[in-house]
Amino acid sequence: MDERGEAVSTTEGRLEIFGIKGIGEVRPGDDIATLLKDTDLQDGDILVITSKIVSKAEGRIRQAPDRHSAIMEETTRVVARRGDTVISQTRHGFVMAAAGVDASNTEPGTVLLLPEDSDASARKIRKSLPATVGVIISDTFGRPWRHGLTDVAIGAAGVQPLEDFRGGVDTHGNPLSATVTALIDEIAAAAELVKGKLSGVPVAVVRGLSHLVTPEDGPGVRPLIRPADEDMFRYGSRDVVQARRTVTDFTDAPVDHQTVRRAVSAALTAPTVDGEVPWRLVLVDSPDVRSALHPAPYLAVPCLVDGVRDRDTRVALLGAAVENLLIQLAMEGLGSSWTPKDPREVAALLDLPESWEPMGVIAIGHPATPPADHPPADPEPYLLTR
Incomplete structure (x- = not known):
C-alpha cells in the first residue's frame, strides 16, 4: 500500500x-x-x-x-x-x-x-x-x-x-x-x-x-x-446433534463464562408445557466448591424446582433442556459429561434452597483429546412400529 x-x-x-x-x-x-x-x-x-x-x-x-x-x-x-x-x-x-x-x-x-x-x-x-x-x-x-x-x-x-x-x-x-x-x-x-x-x-x-x-x-x-x-460454521447442520460426546478428560485451560451462558440460552429453547421452566442451573464459579464437588475446570448443576406439573413431566423437561445445553457446549468446542451425584451432598455444598433438587453434575472443559467419532447409529434395533 x-x-x-x-x-x-x-x-x-x-x-x-x-x-x-x-x-x-x-x-x-x-x-x-x-x-x-x-x-x-x-x-x-x-x-x-x-x-x-x-x-x-x-x-x-x-x-x-x-x-x-x-x-x-x-x-x-x-x-x-x-x-x-x-x-x-x-x-x-x-x-x-x-x-x-x-x-x-x-x-x-x-x-x-x-x-x-x-x-x-x-x-x-x-x-x-x-x-x-x-x-x-x-x-x-x-x-x-x-x-x-x-x-x-x-x-x-x-x-x-x-x-x-x-x-x-x-x-x-x-x-x-x-x-x-x-x-x-x-x-x-x-x-x-x-x-x-x-x-x-x-x-x-x-x-x-x-x-x-x-x-x-x-x-x-x-x-x-x-x-x-x-469458525461460524463449525459443524454442518445435520451433524450438530452427532457432535455431542461425553468427555471426561479435560485440559487445564479456563472455560469462558460467557460461552457457558450462551449454552444456557440454548437450554432455554427446549420444550416446555405452557411456558413453565421447572428447572434452574447453578454455575459453580468457586474453585473450592468445584474441587470438593467434581475435578473439572467448570461445573454446572441442573436442579429440578417446584412447579404445577407432576414430577415425571418436570424431569422430562429438564432432560430436554440439559441435552440442548450439552449440544451447544459441543458447538462451542467444549466437552462435557453429565454424571449422577448424591443430591443431598450437592445441595449442602451449594447451599441450595430446600425446593431445589440437584439432578447430577455437568463437568465442562476443553477436551484433552479429540472426542471419538461415532458414525450415525442404525435406529432399527430401537424401534417398534405399530
Missing part, C-alpha cells in the same frame, strides 16, 4: 503459467527438487506442486483396503457427514473431504495421505532449487455453498501468503475493513488450470509475481487456517 493506504499493483499485470511435463511416476524416496533439475527456473518464479507427488516421495502411501479407517486416523474432528462422504478437520487444521485421504492416482488397494508437514516439505524443496523461487504445495478442496472443486495451498515457502487491505481505502474512498486476500490460494488455483486432474502434469511454474517471493521461507500456510473456535 502507498502512503495513502491505497492498494498499489507492483506487477506489470502480466502472468505466465506453464506446466512441467515429463516428471513421470514419483516413488517413495524420490527427491522432488532433483526431478525438477532440468526446469528453466528464474529468480522470482513460484513453483506450484501437487501434494500427491510430495506424499508419494515422502512415502505417505498406506495399504488400506478400508479407506474409512485411514480417514478416521487422519481426522481430529468430523465436521459434517452425508452417506459415505465425511468432511473432516485434519490434525494440520484443514477442513476437507475425507481428511485429504486420496484413493486416486495410486496403486489399487492403497491410499495417499497428505504430507506430514506440507510447509516443511515446501521449505525442503525450495532449499534445493537452483533459483530463488517460491514454492506452494496444493491440494483440491470443495467449497461451502458452491459446486465444483478448486486447488488451494496446503503448504508454502518463500511466498507472501496473504495481502491485508484492512485500514486502506478503495478508489472511491470507501474504507476497507474486511479485505484480506489469500494470495497463495489464488496462485494454487491459477496453476491448476495448466496442471489439470488427468493430464499427468503435477507441477506448474507461475512467472510474473516476483514481488510476492520473499527471501525468507516465511510462515507458510498457517496464517490462512481459521481456528475452529473462530
Whole structure:
C-alpha cells in the first residue's frame, strides 16, 4: 500500500503459467527438487506442486483396503457427514473431504495421505532449487455453498501468503475493513488450470509475481487456517446433534463464562408445557466448591424446582433442556459429561434452597483429546412400529 493506504499493483499485470511435463511416476524416496533439475527456473518464479507427488516421495502411501479407517486416523474432528462422504478437520487444521485421504492416482488397494508437514516439505524443496523461487504445495478442496472443486495451498515457502487491505481505502474512498486476500490460494488455483486432474502434469511454474517471493521461507500456510473456535460454521447442520460426546478428560485451560451462558440460552429453547421452566442451573464459579464437588475446570448443576406439573413431566423437561445445553457446549468446542451425584451432598455444598433438587453434575472443559467419532447409529434395533 502507498502512503495513502491505497492498494498499489507492483506487477506489470502480466502472468505466465506453464506446466512441467515429463516428471513421470514419483516413488517413495524420490527427491522432488532433483526431478525438477532440468526446469528453466528464474529468480522470482513460484513453483506450484501437487501434494500427491510430495506424499508419494515422502512415502505417505498406506495399504488400506478400508479407506474409512485411514480417514478416521487422519481426522481430529468430523465436521459434517452425508452417506459415505465425511468432511473432516485434519490434525494440520484443514477442513476437507475425507481428511485429504486420496484413493486416486495410486496403486489399487492403497491410499495417499497428505504430507506430514506440507510447509516443511515446501521449505525442503525450495532449499534445493537452483533459483530463488517460491514454492506452494496444493491440494483440491470443495467449497461451502458452491459446486465444483478448486486447488488451494496446503503448504508454502518463500511466498507472501496473504495481502491485508484492512485500514486502506478503495478508489472511491470507501474504507476497507474486511479485505484480506489469500494470495497463495489464488496462485494454487491459477496453476491448476495448466496442471489439470488427468493430464499427468503435477507441477506448474507461475512467472510474473516476483514481488510476492520473499527471501525468507516465511510462515507458510498457517496464517490462512481459521481456528475452529473462530469458525461460524463449525459443524454442518445435520451433524450438530452427532457432535455431542461425553468427555471426561479435560485440559487445564479456563472455560469462558460467557460461552457457558450462551449454552444456557440454548437450554432455554427446549420444550416446555405452557411456558413453565421447572428447572434452574447453578454455575459453580468457586474453585473450592468445584474441587470438593467434581475435578473439572467448570461445573454446572441442573436442579429440578417446584412447579404445577407432576414430577415425571418436570424431569422430562429438564432432560430436554440439559441435552440442548450439552449440544451447544459441543458447538462451542467444549466437552462435557453429565454424571449422577448424591443430591443431598450437592445441595449442602451449594447451599441450595430446600425446593431445589440437584439432578447430577455437568463437568465442562476443553477436551484433552479429540472426542471419538461415532458414525450415525442404525435406529432399527430401537424401534417398534405399530
